[in-house]
Amino acid sequence: MFGYWDALYFVFIFIIGLIIAWMLNEWAKKSGMGTREAGDGTKVFISGEDPDKVIPGFEHYEGYYTGKNVMWGLTYALKRFFALLRNEHTGLLTDYVSYLLITTAFVLGVILIWG
Incomplete structure (x- = not known):
């Protein structure tokens, strides 16, 4: 009624998906600017938000990403x-x-x- 399902097809498609994801990851590593170096190691940097800096009005979220810069277009519109x-x-x-x-x-x- 709902079609034929074969586990080998599922495994085959899953492996193809993993290969495509790996290729995209490698491409992103080569074309990206990399991570920002800070002190002893690397540091995450998302849309201009620095987790070490306290954002005015969001002092209780110190170290968290508030999404202030990520969703600015939606909130402004x-x-x-x-x-x-x-x-x-x-x-x-x-x-x-x-x-x-x-x-x-x-x-x-x-x-x-x-x-």
């Missing part, structure tokens, strides 16, 4: 939408249950009308 959601966020469970019930009623209504 949806700034007004996020502000609207922040205003609607009351923290009351009854509000969230009412949103869930309204959404469920809407979906059921659409299903009943258009079936």
Whole structure:
């Protein structure tokens, strides 16, 4: 009913996937700028965030990646939408249950009308 499955085909495709992943890794090592040297060893550097520096406003995340620079485009583009959601966020469970019930009623209504 759902087709034929053979373990040898799966192993063959898995090995091909590993080979492609290894080739991509080697290509990235050659074409990349490498890791930044710092002190005794290497150091991770993601999108301009330095885990050793304290980011203002994120002091409690020292040593963690906040994603501030990674997701800046999304947060900038949806700034007004996020502000609207922040205003609607009351923290009351009854509000969230009412949103869930309204959404469920809407979906059921659409299903009943258009079936």
